[in-house]
Amino acid sequence: MMKEPLVPMIGIVTDVRVDTPDVKTFRVNAPGGGKCFEHMPGQCAMLSIPGVGEAMFSITSSPTNEEYQEFSIKKCGCLTSWLHQMEPGQMVTIRGPYGNPFPVETELKGQDLIFIAGGIGLAPLRSVINYVRAHRENYGKVDIVYGSRSKDDLVDYPEIENEWCKEAGINVHLTIDRPQEGWDGHVGFVPNYVTELGFDPQGKVLVCGPPIMIKFVLQALDGLGFDRTQVFTTMELRMKCGIGKCGRCNIGNKYVCKDGPVFRFDKLGELPDEY
Amino acid sequence: MQLMNEGTVARVVGWEKGEGECDWTPALFESVQEMDGFVYGDYAGANLSKYCVKMNKAEGKTLVVLKPCDTLSFRQLIHEHRLNRDNFYLIGAGCKGMKDESGLLLKCKTCKGKDFEIFDEIIDDEESKQPTAIMDRMEGVTALENETAQERFDFWRNELSRCIRCNACRNVCPACTCEKCVFDNPASSVASKAPVTDFEENVFHIIRAFHVAGRCTDCGECSRVCPQHIPLHLLNRKFIKDMNELYGEYQAGVGEEERTPMTTYTKTDAEPSIVRERGNA
Amino acid sequence: MTYQFPKANAEAIVKGISRAVYAPVEKDGLTSFERYEAGMNLALDTIPTDKSMKDVFFPQWENLMHFRVEGKTIELTEEERCHQDFVIFGARACDIQAVKVLDKVFLADPVDSYYASRREHCTLVALACDKPEDSCFCKNFGADPASPDADVTLYPVGDDYYVQTNTEKGEALVKEWNLDKAEEGPVEWLKGEIGKKYEELPFAHLNLKGFDGEHLKEKFDSPKWKKLSMACLGCGSCTFACPTCQCYDIRDYDTGNGVQRYRCWDSCMYSDFTLMAAGTPRPHQLERYRQRFMHKLVYFPANNDGMYSCVGCGRCIKKCPMHLHIVKVIKALGEEESK
Numbered sequence: 001m002m003k004e005p006l007v008p009m010i011g012i013v014t015d016v017r018v019d020t021p022d023v024k025t026f027r028v029n030a031p032g033g034g035k036c037f038e039h040m041p042g043q044c045a046m047l048s049i050p051g052v053g054e055a056m057f058s059i060t061s062s063p064t065n066e067e068y069q070e071f072s073i074k075k076c077g078c079l080t081s082w083l084h085q086m087e088p089g090q091m092v093t094i095r096g097p098y099g100n101p102f103p104v105e106t107e108l109k110g111q112d113l114i115f116i117a118g119g120i121g122l123a124p125l126r127s128v129i130n131y132v133r134a135h136r137e138n139y140g141k142v143d144i145v146y147g148s149r150s151k152d153d154l155v156d157y158p159e160i161e162n163e164w165c166k167e168a169g170i171n172v173h174l175t176i177d178r179p180q181e182g183w184d185g186h187v188g189f190v191p192n193y194v195t196e197l198g199f200d201p202q203g204k205v206l207v208c209g210p211p212i213m214i215k216f217v218l219q220a221l222d223g224l225g226f227d228r229t230q231v232f233t234t235m236e237l238r239m240k241c242g243i244g245k246c247g248r249c250n251i252g253n254k255y256v257c258k259d260g261p262v263f264r265f266d267k268l269g270e271l272p273d274e275y
Numbered sequence: 276m277q278l279m280n281e282g283t284v285a286r287v288v289g290w291e292k293g294e295g296e297c298d299w300t301p302a303l304f305e306s307v308q309e310m311d312g313f314v315y316g317d318y319a320g321a322n323l324s325k326y327c328v329k330m331n332k333a334e335g336k337t338l339v340v341l342k343p344c345d346t347l348s349f350r351q352l353i354h355e356h357r358l359n360r361d362n363f364y365l366i367g368a369g370c371k372g373m374k375d376e377s378g379l380l381l382k383c384k385t386c387k388g389k390d391f392e393i394f395d396e397i398i399d400d401e402e403s404k405q406p407t408a409i410m411d412r413m414e415g416v417t418a419l420e421n422e423t424a425q426e427r428f429d430f431w432r433n434e435l436s437r438c439i440r441c442n443a444c445r446n447v448c449p450a451c452t453c454e455k456c457v458f459d460n461p462a463s464s465v466a467s468k469a470p471v472t473d474f475e476e477n478v479f480h481i482i483r484a485f486h487v488a489g490r491c492t493d494c495g496e497c498s499r500v501c502p503q504h505i506p507l508h509l510l511n512r513k514f515i516k517d518m519n520e521l522y523g524e525y526q527a528g529v530g531e532e533e534r535t536p537m538t539t540y541t542k543t544d545a546e547p548s549i550v551r552e553r554g555n556a
Numbered sequence: 557m558t559y560q561f562p563k564a565n566a567e568a569i570v571k572g573i574s575r576a577v578y579a580p581v582e583k584d585g586l587t588s589f590e591r592y593e594a595g596m597n598l599a600l601d602t603i604p605t606d607k608s609m610k611d612v613f614f615p616q617w618e619n620l621m622h623f624r625v626e627g628k629t630i631e632l633t634e635e636e637r638c639h640q641d642f643v644i645f646g647a648r649a650c651d652i653q654a655v656k657v658l659d660k661v662f663l664a665d666p667v668d669s670y671y672a673s674r675r676e677h678c679t680l681v682a683l684a685c686d687k688p689e690d691s692c693f694c695k696n697f698g699a700d701p702a703s704p705d706a707d708v709t710l711y712p713v714g715d716d717y718y719v720q721t722n723t724e725k726g727e728a729l730v731k732e733w734n735l736d737k738a739e740e741g742p743v744e745w746l747k748g749e750i751g752k753k754y755e756e757l758p759f760a761h762l763n764l765k766g767f768d769g770e771h772l773k774e775k776f777d778s779p780k781w782k783k784l785s786m787a788c789l790g791c792g793s794c795t796f797a798c799p800t801c802q803c804y805d806i807r808d809y810d811t812g813n814g815v816q817r818y819r820c821w822d823s824c825m826y827s828d829f830t831l832m833a834a835g836t837p838r839p840h841q842l843e844r845y846r847q848r849f850m851h852k853l854v855y856f857p858a859n860n861d862g863m864y865s866c867v868g869c870g871r872c873i874k875k876c877p878m879h880l881h882i883v884k885v886i887k888a889l890g891e892e893e894s895k
Contacts, residue, residue, distance in 0.1 A: 005666040006620055006806070006819075010630055050623035050630060050815040051808050077833035091630040093623075238832045240806045245661050245668060246822070247803030248830050250847075251837075252772055253855035272776040274847075275837050294887065295690065295758065298879035301787040309783075321787070321878060437584065439616075441823075443791030443877055459828070500877030502793035504585055 005243045008048065008093035011036050013086050014068065019155045020148075023120055024084055025060065025072045028094060035069050036094050041104055041127040042234055042262045045096030046242050047071065049086075053079040056239045056257065059097065060123045062130035072123040072155055098242040099261045102128050102206060102232060111203045112140035116217055118190050118209025119148050122155050124234045124261075125208050133167065140203060147175040147190040151183045173197060191216035194224070201225035207233045211275075218265065228266040235261045235268075235275060251275045284364050285335025288326050290319045297376050301326060315340060320373035320380050322494045324348035324449045331358050339363055342370040344382070346392040347492035347528030348449035353393070354528075355490070357452045360393075367391035369399020372407035382495025382508070385412035392529055412493070416512045435477045437503040444480075444497035444507050450487035450527075484510040489518065489537030492528040517553075521545045559719040559730060560738035566717065567598055569733055575679075576642040578612045580605045589644065600646050603689055604869045608799035609644055609651045613674045614658060616796075617820040620670065620806065624814045637673035643729065645681045649704035650694040650869035652682060654799030656705075657856075657865045661802055670819075679725050682706035686713075686750060691870030693759035693883065699867055702750040713742040759868075759883050763890045769858025776850060780888050785845035787878040792823030794881070795848065797871040803829070824848050849885045 015027035028047075030036045039045070039059050048054030055077075061070035075084045086092070102108060113132060115125050132139045144164060148154050154174065165172045175186040175193045186193060190213055201224055207217050214233060221231060235256045237249040244258030252271040254260065291302035292314045299318040303326075304310050322345045330337040341349055346367060352358040372383040386407035391397055411417075419427055442458075445451045458479060484507075493515055497507040518525055522536035522544070561569065570577050570592055577592045582599040588607035590596065599605065624631040655675075662671035682704035685692070694701055703709070707726030711718040718738055721727040754760055767775070795801040805822040808815050822829060824847045830836045838844050856865035872881040 004634070004669055006668070006670075007634055008632070010632060050625055050817065051810050053808065054806065080833075087628075090628045093630065093632070236832075237837065238830045240804065240822075243666055244664075245802070246805070247824065247851075248822070250851075250855065252776070252850075253769060253858040270773075272773060272850075274776075274843065293879050294881075294883050295873075298873065298881070300879045300884075303783060303786045326787070433584070437586065439796055441791040441793055441796065443789050443793060446789040446791055447877065500789065500791070502791070502797070502875050502877065 005095070006241065008046065008054075008095040009036050011047075011092050011094040013090045013092060014088055016086060016088055017156070019072060019157075020153045022075045023072055023153075023155050024075075025070050025156065026083065026086065027068045027070050028092065029068050031091075034067070037097060039063055039069070039097035040101030041131045042100070042102040042124055043097035044099050044124075044242075044257075044261060045069075045071075045094055046098070046239075047083070048093045049079065049082050050093065052082045054093070054240075055079050056098065056236070056242060058124035058127070058234065058261070060126050062127050062134060064131055064134035072120065072126070074120040095242065098257055100259070102234075102262050104128060104131055108204050109138055110140065113142050113203055114199055114205045115142070115144045115146075116190060116194060116205060116207045116209070117144075117146045118213040119153060120155060121207075121209030121213070122146055123208075125206055126156070128206060129164070133164075133170070136169065142170045143173065143197075143199065144170065145173045145175070145190060145194055145197065147177070147193065149177050150180050151176055189213070189216070191220045194220040199224055199226075201227070201230070203230070205231045207231060228269060229264060231265040232262060233265065233268070235263060237275060283336060284338040286330070286333070287313065287338045287340075288323050288330065289313050289338075289340045290315060290321070297374065315368055317371070317374045319368075320375060320382075320499060322348055322447075322449060322496050324352055324494075325447060325452075325496075327363060328352065328357050328452050331362055333362075336362060336364050338366060340366045340368050341391075341394070342368055342373070343389045343391055344370075344387055344492070344494055346394060347387075347526070348494050349528075350392045351490060351492055351528035352449060352452070355452070365394045365396070367394035367397040367399070369397070369403030370407070371403045371405070379407075379409070380495070381498060383407050384409050385414075385495075387412065387493065387526070413512060413516050415506065415509050416516050419509065419513070432477070434505050435480055437505055438480065439503060440479065441502060443500045443502065445483060447496045447500045448483075448487065449492070449494060449496070450490045451483070480505075480507060480510060484514060487511065488514040489525075489535045490527050491515065492526070521549070557721050557727065557730075558738045558740050558743060559721075559733075559735035560716050561719065561733070561735050563712065563715055563717055566600060570598065570645055572733070573643055573645075573729070574732065576640065577645050578609065578642065579645040589646075592645070598646075600683060601687070603685055603687060603692070604648060604650060604871055604874075606871075606875075607797065608654060608869065608871065609647055610654060610658060610799050610802070612642075612644055612678070613655065613671055614662070614802060614804075614821075617818055618670065620817045620819055622811075622814055622816055635670075637669055638677050639673065641677045641679065643679045643681060646710075647680055647682045647704065647706060648685055648869075649682065649699040649701045650692070650697075650867045651799050652680065652704050652706055653694065653697060653699035653867040654869070657800040657863065657867065658802055660856075660860050660863065679708070679729050680706035681708040681710065681726075681729070684709060684711045684746060684750060686711075686746060686753075688750070688754055688757060689870060690758055691873040692754075692757055692868065693762060693870060694868035695754060695760065696762045696764065697864050697866055697868045701754060702747040711743045711746045713746050716742075718743045718746075759870075762883065762886050764853075764864070764886065766890060767853040767857065767864070767886070768862065769854065772850075772854050772858060775854050775889055776846065778889055781842055781846045784880070784885060784888055785842045788825070788841050788845050788880055789878060790825050790827065790841050790844065791877065792825040793875045793877065794872040795823040795825055796821065797875040799869055799871070800852070800865045800867060801848075824851070845880075849882060852882065853886065853889075 011028040013026050014029045017025040044056045044058045057071045060072040117125050179187050237256045239249045239257050240246040242257045244255040249256040287304040290299045291312045297318045301321045373380045389404050491511045495508050518536050525536050578589045579592045580587050580599045581590045581596040587599045587602045587605040589609040619635045622633045662668040685701035707723045709720045721730050803822045804819050806819050808817050830838050852866045
């Protein structure tokens with residue numbers, strides 16, 4: 001973490017990729033090249049355009065990518081609309097990394113992993129997935145369940161299709177909400193698909209997506225016999241400082257920016273239901 | 276004063292005694308047992324009409340305790356279709372002038388009278404019918420009118436400079452019932468929590484005064500709740516005084532629904548040039 | 557060391573201090589800690605001031621940095637940190653305890669350098685509370701109105717202030733005042749008097765049993781919040797007056813020749829505090845009201861070895877336009893415990 005927590009660095013957007021009608025992925029480099037800072041999968045950074053605002057985004061790229069960092073961002077508010085107008089060469093401010101990562105070097109190590117994501121919820125998990133791919137020997141079987149509204153809303157489909165689907169030891173299960181021309185894969189909501197897939201209640205599960213999806217995925221996992229201690233998620237609340245001081249992203253006595261954003265569900269269950 | 280028509284009303288909005296002598300709080304009572312904490316008396320200064328907006332859609336009738344001046348606000352809210360009369364059981368409660376730790380409330384010093392504009396039942400006594408007013412309601416406004424434009428400008432700039440934009444005045448105001456206030460738009464620069472320009476606070480209060488003109492009953496809650504002691508009621512009273520002088524005596528919240536000075540056009544209405552004539556610039 | 561000077565000389569002493577002095581001053585009926593200038597109305601007898609001294613360390617708004625934006629490029633200039641010594645004159649025990657609470661937040665890793673630089677450069681002159689108000693309840697939360705924890709403490713006895721220096725920094729400051737040495741007796745006498753007066757206050761001893769991390773969910777789920785929060789206007793007066801409320805917002809302002817990023821106080825009582833594009837986890841005043849008191853009485857002690865983030869200054873008692881305050885919350889939720 002940087003010495004002056006509220007003072008950002010300058011970053012340069014070096015590439016903008018259009019993923020879906022409302023998601024773009026931005027590649028960010030330090031002005032002199034390379035990454036602005038190192039991070040671990042699941043950690044976040046504050047991005048800002050001065051004059052517009054500053055907000056927390058999960059770092060989509062894996063730390064094993066040594067050239068740049070990527071942020072997959074859905075256009076949903078004021079700042080994200082501005083970010084979507086950016087072209088390569090645009091400077092932004094960036095500070096981080098913030099929060100606790102997924103425990104890739106501890107609890108998740110040596111385990112079979114199931115990733116369950118909906119829509120833009122793949123962004124933080126993509127970092128873990130690619131980290132696991134880079135250290136394949138440290139992890140067991142990998143299942144990825146990913147769903148979105150339509151085929152066009154699957155974020156960075158080329159990487160999923162050309163790399164993940166072709167890699168040994170990784171099973172990719174894609175689904176879309178409604179039937180669509182040119183889609184011969186699974187159709188239906190993610191939680192139902194999880195039940196259908198009937199995973200053995202082993203290993204660890206990483207879930208990220210809209211709150212309603214997470215809620216029903218949890219029920220599906222309960223049904224399959226998973227324990228809450230096996231399931232991890234990453235949270236998002238409004239943040240201003242990123243360092244546990246501005247006082248708005250707390251759930252009970254835990255701050256999402258500092259104590260999260262990654263939570264194990266049994267721990268989350270001990271906190272007040274206010275998120 | 277203990278009355279709970281269980282069955283007739285589902286809840287009561289009244290006051291609860293505090294920890295000290297005078298820290299009474301508006302409170303919601305939802306059962307007969309809870310009614311033990313109910314109080315009415317010298318420190319029931321708050322106008323409960325605004326809370327009724329929240330209760331309007333609740334199931335069953337809500338009993339509300341209203342002082343004479345509060346009934347004006349309630350009536351006005353019915354005129355504005357914010358409240359449905361049938362959803363409420365109104366107790367008109369006699370008032371001898373309300374107090375806080377420093378004595379008689381400012382709004383009671385210029386009491387508008389002891390008539391209940393709307394009620395189902397009145398509970399009062401002879402003493403509470405006696406007049407409370409100890410000064411002319413328009414005294415403060417007249418004093419300001421007699422100053423020069425520059426003096427008035429300086430006065431308001433100084434008073435409004437203390438504003439912290441907490442919105443207590445707006446949130447307590449029975450005339451401010453917009454579902455979403457224009458000043459709550461985070462995309463606009465006016466929702467700022469720091470006075471980027473001190474002009475902003477000035478504009479907020481002036482726009483608000485315009486917005487409630489003709490609807491403000493002069494309940495005085497805005498000044499009572501202001502943590503920075505800004506005499507906001509003077510803005511509203513200036514409008515009331517001007518309207519009375521230009522369009523004839525009018526009190527918002529009195530009488531059946533009718534056309535109000537601000538929503539009625541007559542050929543004898545004041546022309547814009549009146550501003551210069553009366554402005555004392 | 558103990559010294560003495562007549563109360564009537566207080567203004568001259570404040571004026572004579574060679575550094576910037578922040579002291580309680582009265583203007584338009586409201587008292588706050590301001591940078592003292594000649595002609596201001598010192599309010600050394602006010603307990604508590606309307607605004608606390610948190611302003612001095614954590615101003616209501618402060619610039620953090622400036623950006624020059626040209627085309628696609630951004631140039632950043634940091635705001636200078638505080639680098640000059642200053643004095644706070646007339647701090648009360650509760651406000652000093654409040655700074656200890658603020659330290660837990662701003663000086664915890666990663667340190668907030670804007671705040672830290674002001675803390676480093678401050679010399680604190682405290683005033684013992686010879687006339688506590690009925691709304692005072694500081695001893696419940698670790699402050700002692702008779703012995704405020706500061707570099708220098710002033711004890712008002714009769715027409716004099718007795719001065720005790722507690723640190724080297726304090727001793728150095730008092731040296732500048734050229735005071736007469738004095739006996740310790742009157743100081744000890746006053747301490748005893750204050751102790752007796754405090755005992756007579758209505759909220760001298762509150763039952764705080766059960767306000768801890770262990771009872772977090774029980775307190776959170778209490779049905780009493782509905783009634784407690786019903787009258788709340790969501791104005792945030794309590795948070796502005798509170799010496800420990802430190803939630804902040806960071807905003808940008810277009811100056812016309814760049815962008816100023818500033819920090820300002822924020823309030824958990826406001827509906828937009830946690831508002832995101834996707835909605836808010838605290839949609840009603842009930843949740844916002846609960847957040848504030850849970851933070852003071854449960855979340856903060858859970859994270860800080862039992863230290864509460866209420867200091868018993870009583871400002872919320874005086875300031876809330878609807879007379880909702882923390883003592884009512886403590887009594888309402890504390891009773892559950894004894895049942």
